[in-house]
Amino acid sequence: SSVGTGRAHGKVILLGEHAVVYGAPALAVPVPGLRVTASADGSSAERDTISFVLPPVADVVAVNQAEGGLPGLIARLRDRFGVPGTMWVDVRVACSIPLGRGLGASAAYARAVVLAVADLFGRRLDAEEVFELVQAAESVVHGRASGVDAHAVGSSVPILFSGGAVERLRIGFDGVVVIADSGVAGRTRDAVELLRGRFAREPLYQARFVDMVESETWASMGDLADGRAKEFGARLTTAHGLLREAGLSTDQIDDLVEVALRAGALGAKITGGGLGGCLIAVTDNAGTASTVARRLEEAGAVKTWRAPLRRVCRC
Numbered sequence: 001s002s003v004g005t006g007r008a009h010g011k012v013i014l015l016g017e018h019a020v021v022y023g024a025p026a027l028a029v030p031v032p033g034l035r036v037t038a039s040a041d042g043s044s045a046e047r048d049t050i051s052f053v054l055p056p057v058a059d060v061v062a063v064n065q066a067e068g069g070l071p072g073l074i075a076r077l078r079d080r081f082g083v084p085g086t087m088w089v090d091v092r093v094a095c096s097i098p099l100g101r102g103l104g105a106s107a108a109y110a111r112a113v114v115l116a117v118a119d120l121f122g123r124r125l126d127a128e129e130v131f132e133l134v135q136a137a138e139s140v141v142h143g144r145a146s147g148v149d150a151h152a153v154g155s156s157v158p159i160l161f162s163g164g165a166v167e168r169l170r171i172g173f174d175g176v177v178v179i180a181d182s183g184v185a186g187r188t189r190d191a192v193e194l195l196r197g198r199f200a201r202e203p204l205y206q207a208r209f210v211d212m213v214e215s216e217t218w219a220s221m222g223d224l225a226d227g228r229a230k231e232f233g234a235r236l237t238t239a240h241g242l243l244r245e246a247g248l249s250t251d252q253i254d255d256l257v258e259v260a261l262r263a264g265a266l267g268a269k270i271t272g273g274g275l276g277g278c279l280i281a282v283t284d285n286a287g288t289a290s291t292v293a294r295r296l297e298e299a300g301a302v303k304t305w306r307a308p309l310r311r312v313c314r315c
């Protein structure tokens with residue numbers, strides 16, 4: 001009997017979401033507490049074509065299948081592996097990443113499936129091949145995906161994504177990212193469309209938005225590397241203002257950002273696609289991170305997670 005396995009994890013964007021779709025850099029952090037594991041079982045009865053039975057994660061399948069991401073991915077895997085003869089592959093996925101919260105569920109799901117199927121067929125895909133397969137599924141789900149999620153869900157360290165390449169971020173303080181789920185699903189695809197529409201009508205606004213986000217992102221890398229935690233936090237809050245102005249935040253998330261700042265966070269912002277979803281708050285120690293998480297939950301966040309910036313994620 002042969003079974004392949006694959007896994008991936010969630011991610012949050014620290015800075016640069018949306019602007020990254022227009023060529024600006026983005027910073028992303030793996031979230032070890034959010035996981036997807038997939039197994040691909042090729043041992044069941046032989047049939048006359050290579051088929052894939054799809055995973056029993058009802059809503060992930062709904063999101064991906066409705067938009068064609070999963071069937072497309074499976075067609076690509078079938079081509080890539082060109083398994084001769086007859087085979088029936090049963091792929092099962094367990095996913096603890098809530099959907100539609102900007103936490104990378106769709107990319108992590110695709111990555112776990114790609115790795116499980118490759119493992120089943122005993123093929124080693126290099127990082128670029130895995131990225132291409134995941135990115136192809138993402139482009140369908142997100143409309144126009146920059147590629148940052150497809151990289152971040154497979155990285156064990158915080159990354160800079162710029163010009164299509166990834167680099168490890170240097171972190172000079174014991175930062176903790178608190179992630180809070182507003183409980184309201186955002187729609188990355190709709191958010192990307194909304195912004196594209198506004199940019200088409202207001203090209204000067206596009207240039208200003210992308211430039212301002214980009215300069216915060218580059219400057220924040222120096223703050224992160226040199227341990228200027230306060231300055232880094234302030235840039236996050238500035239970026240929240242830019243995303244809010246762009247119409248991508250919600251009143252509830254604006255309120256939660258205030259709650260986090262009052263609880264001692266150095267900075268806070270909405271993260272990912274927006275129009276709902278999650279916010280992040282950054283602290284420079286674990287104690288304040290606990291307080292911030294607790295206050296956010298008291299204020300209505302349905303769930304919180306923590307991602308230490310300096311720990312390598314075993315994922």
Ligand code: MEV
Nearest residue numbers: 017018145146147272273
């Ligand atoms: C999603 O995590 C980030 C966005 O910038 C979309 C993308 O980069 O593909 C909103």
